[in-house]
Amino acid sequence: MAIEIAFNILIGLGVLFYLAQAIQLPATDNPADVLGAGGFPIVIGIIALIGLAMITIHTIKEKRKVDIPMLNLRSIDGRMVFINVLVLGAYVGLLDVIGFVLATFAYLVVAPLSMGYRKPVVLAVFSCVTTAVMTVVFGIVFYVPLPRGVEFFRDLSYLIY
């Protein structure tokens, strides 16, 4: 219950910040634009706050226990999903540094390992083939823009796609 209330409070704080910003939006020069740039955001923000208050009261009354494995790092499942969030975060961060090919290959090796996959040969083949197929299909055949990375990695990517 406490986690859910904390989550609702977090959303509520976000909505309050949104409302505070909406109120500060400049008025319009057009007198016919009664709502202006801030009118609609204020209305939806207030509805969201009322809804959140109702949900929080209901949560307190209901006292329902919610299991969030990601927040329980003592369990194997929790650790797995938490590590995977970190791995994906690192992948996203590295994409713009080392480029799509290397970052994707690294992700496709590390992510299954962090999920407990232990067949190194299959994993190596899967990572190589998937990275190659995605680069060829998206980058070369369909001209879909893929991240290139910086400096040396950028120059390298131009040799591939």
Add this chain to the structure above:
Amino acid sequence: MDIIIQSLAAVYNPMTLLLVSIGVLFGMVCGALPGLSTSMAIILLLPFTYSMDPIMAIVLMVSCYVGGSSGGSISSILLKTPGTPEAVATTFDGYPMAQKGKAGEALGLAVTSSSFGTIFSAFVMLLASPMLAQAALSFQSAEYFGLGLIGLSCITSIGAKNQVKAVVSVMIGLMIGTIGIDSINGVERFAFEQPSLLNGINYISVMIGAFAVAEVYKNIEEYRHVDTSLRTEQKVKIKLLKFSEMAKMWSSFIRGSVIGTIIGIIPAAGGSIASLIAYGSEAQDENANPKFGEGNPRGIIAPECSHNAAVGGSMVPTLTLGIPGSPVAAVIMAAFLIIGITPGPMLLREQPIMLNAIFLALITAALLLFVGGRFVTSQFGHILKLPYPLLGSLIVTLGVVGAYSLKNSFYDVLIMFIFGLVGYFFDKFKYSNAAVILGLILGEIIENSLRKQIIIGDGSGMGFFTRPVSVLVLTVAALTFLWPMMSKKLKKGKA
């Protein structure tokens, strides 16, 4: 009679039929792959059409449009990653059906419905094009506002477990939709001087994060404890509907197709709004078994019929008025101009064969969807046999490509990552990710139409109630919102 014979000869010759097949298959592949879209598929085909006969060129692009519109549902059903924006609503019931081991049935429903919707709208396009195009022009801000509200009425069904949480979720979606430059008076809103936020947050990256990435996180927790043999051992093969099964659900087919055709005709509305409205209208049935959101076949039929019916519908204003009915129709219209044909009222008089040829191409492409669907599905079926750690990683990588390719921007990948986490927690606390997406998609049309109508009314909102079409649309919107409550009261009264 001469025109009909010439039209048949123009479409039913080996070369044109080959082009229709290529168009459908290529469209389906592009639609099924997140990161590629129907518009992109047509743009990629465009250079090949420069030297073609105009009818062949248009037939190729229209076939690709039909294939792309249908293909998005494949990844929606199998991976919970909508390949195209139109396929968002298909995810709500398609993925739960696949999880129950009914992926083949779900895909069969999707292909049959897409085909039905396309054929339905093709007939409407042929028989009533000029009249419908004129009617569509009467749609102005007040009516668009009502249309947006009808779309929002979906929350009464997709958030059925907790209506208040669904409302809060939709409000959060609407709030995210207000980020960026206000299109009415150009004020910068909630962008905090970040150039990447000025254009707003694209709902595709939010959708990939909240649906696909969050689902991967959820499956990482569960896959070691769940028997995956159903998913990995069964061959994913489309199971086509029998005529008797179709007849049982005829109302869903017709309702979805009518909604899709009408919304397709309305300029700039498009298939994604059509499919959400069709899903919302279908999901009003509280006694449905299984419930909507838990794998109800009608939850696939309605949106699939609807967004493919929007294909034919969107061709109506494109051909007769020169106003594109959807973003993809805008690309096709550009292709018309490149080829040297100016869409508009004179087109039907000067090029009578063209309309018939497009009609025949739509029908043929709709029938070929069954062939294309079998091929693309069988390829995706192989992917599903991967052990989950590999499949999950592949889904995330596809999501990254899909998000990055939107604007060639790292920022969209970051949005995807953030909404992966948000979606995970929303799912745990029973908020509705689908409602967030709904708010995000419909937010712009609702706010802009509301403000435009008030500006037109010189600060007054009376325009919403003095225009007959607006009153009709708003009444339908109010009824769709209130129907679940009304039906409960009626039932209590009877008991």
